[in-house]
Amino acid sequence: MQTNSTHPLNDKSALYHKSIVYSIVGIMLIPILATLVYSLSSTWGATILPDGFTLDWYIQLVTDPRFIAAFGRSLVVCVAALALSVALILPTIFVVFYYFPKLDKLMNVLILLPFAVPPVVSSVGLLQLYADSSIPIVGTPWILIGTYFTIALPFMYRAIANSFDAINLNDLMDAAHLLGASTTQAFFYIIIPNLKKGLLASLFLSFSFLLGEFVFANMLVGTRFETLQIYLYNMRQTSGHFTSALVMTYFSFIFLLTWLASRLSRSNNEAKS
Incomplete structure (x- = not known):
């Protein structure tokens, strides 16, 4: 005797949840689409639709x-900051995981300290610290x-x-040592290539976040x-069509970076499984 695994109640529940998700996504897309249309319009006043479209x-x-x-x-600023982050954090994580694995919990706490202080407070502190510096x-x-x-x-x-x-x-390092490789050689030729996709995903996500940072950039420089x-902030008093085009260009660039990071992260997870 065969039973139907799809229950009508389950279908209704799935349809209900999908409708909720699609409705929320649709509501979130409305201001983005409106900004896009406004950036492409020649003039848009009291009418429902723009008078014309232009690039x-x-x-x-x-x-x-x-x-x-x-x-x-x-x-330049984002790439330099991320290059510095990779150069310092990658060897640090390797040392922690390979030599001192018990320090991982402490590192997870310490690494969140930059988020413990609001950006405005951090900016004021940095200005006071380096204002009289040589x-x-x-x-x-x-x-x-x-x-x-x-x-x-x-x-x-x-x-x-x-x-x-x-x-x-540990298994990769032991195998590398058995084959005659030093710890440094194993790190550069074995460990880093295995981290490539995860590293690229973190770089794309970090880059997209840093590119949109405003508080530190405004207060420090x-x-x-x-x-x-800062350019977007300074141009806010110009034509609304121009600033909408600027916002959409910025949004498209960030969306592309986030999509690339998501693809790399997904492919990395598939490779692990």
Whole structure:
């Protein structure tokens, strides 16, 4: 005797949950779609639909030297901060997991300390600390790189630590030592390649987060080193169509980075399984 595994109540429940999820997603997409339409409209006043569509606002944006410079500064600061994070956090996690595994719990607590202090408080503290310093870094990209480095640490540490948990570190190191490789050689030629996808996923996620950071950039450097978020803030008084095009360009870039990180993380999980 065969029984039908699909119960009508289960179908109704699944349909109900899907409708709730789709409704929430639809509501969240409304302001994004409205911003997109506004950025493509020539004029949009009291009418329901725009009077016409144009790409002039996007052309004006990508041909603005100030936007190109601000975007380039953001890329430089974010890449430098992430490079510093990888150079310091990757060997640190290796030492913790291979030599001192009991310190992992302590590291999980310490790594969250940057989130314990609000950005405004941290910015004021940094300004007071380095205002009278012999090293003039206030108002320069160096203080922003150092600050972004601390912000990226929790994302980088947690993602890379999860990758270390999945690769059987001790077994790989023992096998490398049996084959005559030193600890340094095993780290660079065996461990790092096994962490590649998890490392890239953490880099993309951290980069997308840092690119949208505003409080530290505004308080520590401001217009003296105009990043993308400072540029967006300074251009808020211009045409709404132009700022909408800027927001959509920024959103599309962040969406692409998040999608790439999700794909890399998914492929990494599939490889583990």
